[in-house]
Amino acid sequence: MRESTKESPVDRGEVEVDGRCQICGAQGRVLGIPGAPQPNQFCPRCAIEYAEAPGGEDDDGLTG
Numbered sequence: 001m002r003e004s005t006k007e008s009p010v011d012r013g014e015v016e017v018d019g020r021c022q023i024c025g026a027q028g029r030v031l032g033i034p035g036a037p038q039p040n041q042f043c044p045r046c047a048i049e050y051a052e053a054p055g056g057e058d059d060d061g062l063t064g
Contacts, residue, residue: 021046
C-alpha cells in the first residue's frame with residue numbers, strides 16, 4: 001500500500017466541488033474544506049487571497 005504524501009488537496013482534507021464561493025459569491029468550481037468553520041468554500045482567486053490574508057491559516061494550520 002502506498003503511503004500518503006500529504007501533497008494532494010484530498011490528502012490535506014481539501015476537495016473541489018461545484019458550488020458558490022463564500023467570500024465573493026462566484027458560482028462554479030470551489031475548493032472546499034469539509035469540517036472547517038465557515039467560510040470553508042473558496043473560488044480559486046479567493047483561496048489564494050484568503051490564504052495570504054493576515055490572521056488566516058498557513059499551510060501548517062497555525063494562525064497568525
